[in-house]
Amino acid sequence: MTDLIIKPQTAPGLPGTEFLLPEVFARSGKRATYRFVEFFAAEIRNINTRLAYYRALTTFFDWLEEFYPGLEIEQINSIVVARYIELHPGSPLTRNQHLSAIRSLFRWLLSGGVVRENPTVEVRGVKHRVKQGKTPILSDEEMVQLLGSIDISHVVGLRDRALIATMFYSFARIGAVLGMDVKDFFHKGKRTWFRLHEKGGKYHEVPVHHKAEEYLDAYIEAAGFGGEKDVPLFQTSPGRGRKLTGKRLQRQEAWAMVKRRALAAGVSTDACNHTFRASGITNFLRNGGSRDNAQRVAAHEDVRTTALYDRRDDTISLDEIERIRL
Incomplete structure (x- = not known):
């Protein structure tokens, strides 16, 4: 990933002293870069959601550079996203959270004119039904x-x-x-x-x-x-x-x-x-x-x-x- 000098004051709640910009956005110009950072700073108000989505998206874009090096933002399609969700080693809950983060980001990019379509629309989440919580309790x-x-x-x-x-x-x-x-x-x-x-x-x-x-x-x-x-x-x-x-x-x-x-x-x-x-x-x-x-x-x-x-x-x-x- 490429260092983008955006301090936490500009993008509050983001981890670290500097915000790391995915390579695919560094290749896509200032408008895409700004829209990506704006997604975290302006669209997501809850800090916990912001941090969770940041981790999910950086994981996705790091994976993208490994399996599809040099891919442009417009070239990311439903097949790429579906493959990522299918190969992800996490639990169904984690995989669905990652899909939700990717879907939300591309919806934001679409509304900002960065991409022409949302590649996640046709990607289905992992079936996951919870009847009982797993949080450990004390007697x-x-x-x-x-x-x-x-x-x-x-x-x-x-x-x-x-x-x-x-x-x-x-x-x-x-x-x-x-x-x-x-x-x-x-x-x-x-x-x-x-x-x-x-x-x-x-x-x-x-x-x-x-x-x-x-x-x-x-x-x-x-x-x-x-x-x-x-x-x-x-x-x-x-x-x-x-x-x-x-x-x-x-x-x-x-x-x-x-x-x-x-x-x-x-x-x-x-x-x-x-x-x-x-x-x-x-x-x-x-x-x-x-x-x-x-x-x-x-x-x-x-x-x-x-x-x-x-x-x-x-x-x-x-x-x-x-x-x-x-």
């Missing part, structure tokens, strides 16, 4: 063990306990939780609420469970936020230090913390940021909560998405297995 006992194992004698331990509890009790996405400022944990009437900023610029408010409120209050008091309402609620700490930096905690840092805490607590080390969303929903449903209400709390557009987080039937009991008799 109720493991959640108690994990939260109880955290050293809360300092602010970082209080932060970690509060972060995990917030995800578990609110069913919130890690991005929504890390995007919260102190003012997004607030009182309304007699209750405390979370204001969660979700995908597509939407936000919704969720009442705070009393245990999460207890953990957040202890953390905020130790952090000394006081009247500072516009600072990040969950902040980074320098190295293994016990102070906060004032900078917003990032996903990878939260993921590393979860892995470290799970290992130290002796619970499943498969746990990840998304684990607590799935664990909280499963616990809620197991204790009599309705799937419709779980959908509303989790801010899922479709109840079928909520169903993927319902893991109550994951475990088949030994008693059931013993029903098999000869």
Whole structure:
């Protein structure tokens, strides 16, 4: 790929210090180059989608240079795209995501007059049907063990306990939780609420469970936020230090913390940021909560998405297995 000096300020959310332009666009002139960068900077508003599409498209165009060196952008046709999807070693979900990224980009190039047709129109995705989610969850006992194992004698331990509890009790996405400022944990009437900023610029408010409120209050008091309402609620700490930096905690840092805490607590080390969303929903449903209400709390557009987080039937009991008799 060819280096195109476009700083992150111009194309926000793109990885690295410089934006790498695929060779095929470097050969296609300034209009194609501009339209390619504009696709990420202007068309895709969600940063996570932007990063996922960037990775997918750079993988596709790198593959293109290997198998079709020197190919022009106008020469990319449905056969080329279909071959890439067919040969891709990833899961059906990953292959369909790559196809979606390629399709969206060429739709953008078509509307901008860079290409005359979208070569992905006739390319079908990989059949993929999911009835059950694969996100690892923690049992109720493991959640108690994990939260109880955290050293809360300092602010970082209080932060970690509060972060995990917030995800578990609110069913919130890690991005929504890390995007919260102190003012997004607030009182309304007699209750405390979370204001969660979700995908597509939407936000919704969720009442705070009393245990999460207890953990957040202890953390905020130790952090000394006081009247500072516009600072990040969950902040980074320098190295293994016990102070906060004032900078917003990032996903990878939260993921590393979860892995470290799970290992130290002796619970499943498969746990990840998304684990607590799935664990909280499963616990809620197991204790009599309705799937419709779980959908509303989790801010899922479709109840079928909520169903993927319902893991109550994951475990088949030994008693059931013993029903098999000869």
